[in-house]
Amino acid sequence: MTQSSHFETQVIHAGDNPDQQYGCLSTPLYQTSTFVFETAEQGGRRFAGEEPGYIYTRLGNPTTRQLEQRLAVLENMDDAAATATGMGAVAATLMANLQCGDHIIAANAVYGCTYSLLTEQFGRYGIETTLVDMSDHHAIERALQPNTKVIFLETPVNPNLDVFDLAWIGKFSRANNLVSVVDNTFLTPYLQRPKDFDIDIVIHSATKYLNGHGDVIAGIICGSFEQIENIKLTTLKDMGATISPHDAWLILRGIKTLAIRMDRHCDNAQKLAEYLAQDSRVAKVFYPGLPDHPAHHFIGTQMKAAGGVVAFEIEGDYAQSLAFINQLSLFKIAVSLGDAESLIQHPASMTHSPYTPEARAKAGISDNLIRISVGLEHCDDLIADLDQALSKAT
Numbered sequence: 537m538t539q540s541s542h543f544e545t546q547v548i549h550a551g552d553n554p555d556q557q558y559g560c561l562s563t564p565l566y567q568t569s570t571f572v573f574e575t576a577e578q579g580g581r582r583f584a585g586e587e588p589g590y591i592y593t594r595l596g597n598p599t600t601r602q603l604e605q606r607l608a609v610l611e612n613m614d615d616a617a618a619t620a621t622g623m624g625a626v627a628a629t630l631m632a633n634l635q636c637g638d639h640i641i642a643a644n645a646v647y648g649c650t651y652s653l654l655t656e657q658f659g660r661y662g663i664e665t666t667l668v669d670m671s672d673h674h675a676i677e678r679a680l681q682p683n684t685k686v687i688f689l690e691t692p693v694n695p696n697l698d699v700f701d702l703a704w705i706g707k708f709s710r711a712n713n714l715v716s717v718v719d720n721t722f723l724t725p726y727l728q729r730p731k732d733f734d735i736d737i738v739i740h741s742a743t744k745y746l747n748g749h750g751d752v753i754a755g756i757i758c759g760s761f762e763q764i765e766n767i768k769l770t771t772l773k774d775m776g777a778t779i780s781p782h783d784a785w786l787i788l789r790g791i792k793t794l795a796i797r798m799d800r801h802c803d804n805a806q807k808l809a810e811y812l813a814q815d816s817r818v819a820k821v822f823y824p825g826l827p828d829h830p831a832h833h834f835i836g837t838q839m840k841a842a843g844g845v846v847a848f849e850i851e852g853d854y855a856q857s858l859a860f861i862n863q864l865s866l867f868k869i870a871v872s873l874g875d876a877e878s879l880i881q882h883p884a885s886m887t888h889s890p891y892t893p894e895a896r897a898k899a900g901i902s903d904n905l906i907r908i909s910v911g912l913e914h915c916d917d918l919i920a921d922l923d924q925a926l927s928k929a930t
């Protein structure tokens with residue numbers, strides 16, 4: 537494993553290449569469901585944990601293992617577990633840390649399926665959730681109950697780019713013996729490392745920037761040796777949201793360019809946000825890179841830059857928002873984010889449609905909110921496309 541502390545080197549070299557025989561530059565793809573034991577006794581020893589070695593790909597795989605080791609290094613955590621989807625990472629992490637009768641504090645704006653997991657699925661299993669505005673620290677304190685076990689948030693938030701104070705949340709969580717879980721999908725470890733603020737577990741939808749090429753659905757969980765072992769041996773093993781080795785291989789390929797891709801995403805997003813902010817056809821822009829964003833002061837302290845997602849409200853209603861989106865030609869109308877292609881979507885009717893209208897209003901997700909995942913194209917082309925669509929729609 538690489539000893540370098542430079543992210544740009546770690547993202548290419550961290551983790552053990554499992555090839556011991558041929559000197560492959562690229563990590564070999566171990567596309568196998570199971571592993572053959574030399575003897576029956578050896579199989580038994582592996583199951584008992586008395587001998588290292590692989591058993592069955594749901595429990596571990598050499599290609600997947602390199603991805604896990606790489607992410608552990610990048611997030612500066614002990615270890616990591618790769619999962620089939622980002623939601624698999626969220627669910628496996630929370631279910632390994634919660635049981636019937638427990639309580640979780642979560643931010644009132646999170647990805648739509650995380651919201652429905654917390655409010656619909658967990659309720660059926662006797663796990664109670666309080667959603668709070670995490671920029672209001674008194675509200676977090678008031679939400680604390682004797683049975684609170686976990687605090688969960690995204691920062692910046694999907695879809696409205698709210699940013700929360702990780703140092704305060706890490707301290708609050710430690711003081712109250714909670715497990716803190718941060719979904720770091722929007723920034724990646726290149727731009728933000730929650731571990732620096734005493735956050736216990738970091739998860740990602742690896743579908744997004746980590747892979748970066750729009751051809752994989754996957755997730756990853758980073759944490760202490762104890763946490764990762766617990767998640768792997770319980771909710772991952774028995775519920776089975778294990779990544780395919782082929783998807784792990786694609787992410788290992790995509791992640792090598794993470795740093796340079798994120799730099800371009802950030803540059804393009806900043807220029808787009810500045811363009812939108814000065815346009816009278818746009819009511820409001822949500823991007824922490826703009827000086828008037830309430831969390832702008834976190835840039836350079838908590839986060840290295842503001843990332844590649846920009847949200848904004850056009851001067852218009854629900855119908856005009858959709859009409860604007862339909863006028864674009866270069867932007868693809870699609871959910872997801874973090875790809876080379878610029879993507880645009882309407883949270884109220886798409887990613888955050890699991891929310892009730894009241895919960896959406898409380899979370900600051902309006903009917904005319906539009907979210908862009910700014911891609912890697914030339915920024916002038918993106919701005920020209922936005923400009924012509926705004927002219928036609930407003």
Ligand code: LCS
Nearest residue numbers: 621622623647694721741743754871872
């Ligand atoms: N966490 C965040 C912050 C996300 O944005 C998503 C997916 C997930 C977790 C779940 O990851 P998945 O299972 O899809 O890999 N976000 C999506 C979005 O904004 N549009 O489509 C998916």
